[in-house]
Amino acid sequence: xxxxxxxxxxxxxxxxxxxxxxxxxxxxxxxxxxxxxxxxxxxxxxxxxxxxxxxxxxxxxxxxxxxxxxxxxxxxxxxxxxxxxxxxxxxxx
Numbered sequence: 719x720x721x722x723x724x725x726x727x728x729x730x731x732x733x734x735x736x737x738x739x740x741x742x743x744x745x746x747x748x749x750x751x752x753x754x755x756x757x758x759x760x761x762x763x764x765x766x767x768x769x770x771x772x773x774x775x776x777x778x779x780x781x782x783x784x785x786x787x788x789x790x791x792x793x794x795x796x797x798x799x800x801x802x803x804x805x806x807x808x809x810x811x
Contacts, residue, residue: 727802728797728798728802729776729800729803730800731772731800731801734768735768735772739761746758773794777794780793790805790806791805
């Protein structure tokens, strides 16, 4: 049995990372020039950690959706470094 649901587009995390970078810059403005400069220096090294945190959140969402779809399931896969949800369909019982 094949799934009727197909999702082939990956989820681009870049807009979410950029939004967080912007929010950090806005918050740092309140602290003056030194805080702004520190925020700029921290955002590049934190990008990988932010992406991993977003992947963890997507993985948790996938697990929750799978519990709701049982006996079907949804998997989170990486495609060219970007997350992608895949319908794993019903598993043979």
